[in-house]
Amino acid sequence: MSQSLHFAKKLSLLYPWISTPLIVSAPMRVMSGPALAVAISRAGGLGASCLIQKSSTSSSAFHSLSPANPPLPVGRFKPCAAWLYVPRQGQKDFDYWSDRIRDASPCTQIWIQIGTIAEAEGLLKGSERPEGSRSWAMAVVDALTRSQIPLFAAGGIADGRGATAALCLGASGIVMGTRFLAAEEARIGHGYQREILRARDGAGYSPRTIINKSFVEYQAGRPFKELKELHDQALKAGDSGWGPGGRLATYAGASIGLIHEVKKAATIVYDIRKEVLERLSLLQEI
Ligand SMILES: Cc1cc2nc3c(=O)[nH]c(=O)nc-3n(C[C@H](O)[C@H](O)[C@H](O)COP(=O)(O)O)c2cc1C
Numbered sequence: 001m002s003q004s005l006h007f008a009k010k011l012s013l014l015y016p017w018i019s020t021p022l023i024v025s026a027p028m029r030v031m032s033g034p035a036l037a038v039a040i041s042r043a044g045g046l047g048a049s050c051l052i053q054k055s056s057t058s059s060s061a062f063h064s065l066s067p068a069n070p071p072l073p074v075g076r077f078k079p080c081a082a083w084l085y086v087p088r089q090g091q092k093d094f095d096y097w098s099d100r101i102r103d104a105s106p107c108t109q110i111w112i113q114i115g116t117i118a119e120a121e122g123l124l125k126g127s128e129r130p131e132g133s134r135s136w137a138m139a140v141v142d143a144l145t146r147s148q149i150p151l152f153a154a155g156g157i158a159d160g161r162g163a164t165a166a167l168c169l170g171a172s173g174i175v176m177g178t179r180f181l182a183a184e185e186a187r188i189g190h191g192y193q194r195e196i197l198r199a200r201d202g203a204g205y206s207p208r209t210i211i212n213k214s215f216v217e218y219q220a221g222r223p224f225k226e227l228k229e230l231h232d233q234a235l236k237a238g239d240s241g242w243g244p245g246g247r248l249a250t251y252a253g254a255s256i257g258l259i260h261e262v263k264k265a266a267t268i269v270y271d272i273r274k275e276v277l278e279r280l281s282l283l284q285e286i
Pocket residue numbers: 026027028029031050085086113154155156157175176177178179181251252253254255
């Protein structure tokens with residue numbers, strides 16, 4: 001854990017506004033807009049905004065990157081971090097994207113989203129690799145610790161308990177997506193946000209989505225095309241398009257059930273940071 005906290009402190013040199021333990025907001029399509037990203041960064045976290053580039057090849061978003069061009073569309077500012085994910089050609093895409101970003105903006109830190117040990121190994125390029133059948137989280141922590149790459153934990157974290165557990169496992173900070181859907185600054189409909197507070201894992205939730213009428217009908221075999229038309233009609237209905245009888249997509253992560261209140265993004269960051277520090281100091285008394 002001391003090594004991971006050492007990495008976290010080193011990040012303060014790159015991102016002088018951050019406080020530790022570092023709380024990062026996950027990129028979430030249109031929902032993580034600039035207002036949310038700025039509010040989280042102002043609270044000492046790291047806010048993310050999502051760039052969705054619809055393109056025929058996975059690399060085309062990066063073709064135009066050069067020292068002469070702004071690296072990514074964030075106005076006249078260069079991003080402090082670029083978060084890369086879902087490469088179509090695996091490590092080859094990551095290498096290509098990273099080279100282009102480094103050429104265009106050497107100060108932009110490159111964050112890579114990994115979901116498997118194999119993806120972590122891809123980053124290590126021949127250095128010592130994890131072995132055996134330990135839990136994948138610990139294997140990845142071990143592998144990346146030796147490589148000096150800080151690791152941030154994501155998935156199912158929505159309060160100080162989850163955040164403390166992730167730090168104790170060796171993460172240098174934590175990433176939250178779903179918790180920030182219930183932030184005042186999230187770019188999300190009220191109906192959607194109401195569902196985030198209402199839904200519980202194990203009742204009305206299936207991985208990645210809150211169950212609604214279209215989900216149930218899709219499972220029963222209704223064609224996607226018909227459901228898409230109903231979805232588009234429901235968009236016009238506004239907030240009533242969400243809910244158990246609704247038609248609108250209601251993406252959510254596994255922390256559903258832990259989120260009971262809409263709060264300012266800064267309050268979410270402060271509350272979780274405070275709870276982590278309290279829990280860690282309690283551990284010292286054991
Ligand atoms: C509504 C929503 C939209 C998301 N959109 C994306 C996305 O466009 N690309 C991506 O890589 N991850 C996306 N994610 C995943 C997050 O980046 C992050 O990995 C995940 O939310 C972390 O788990 P948590 O939601 O349990 O905190 C999304 C998650 C949510 C909840």
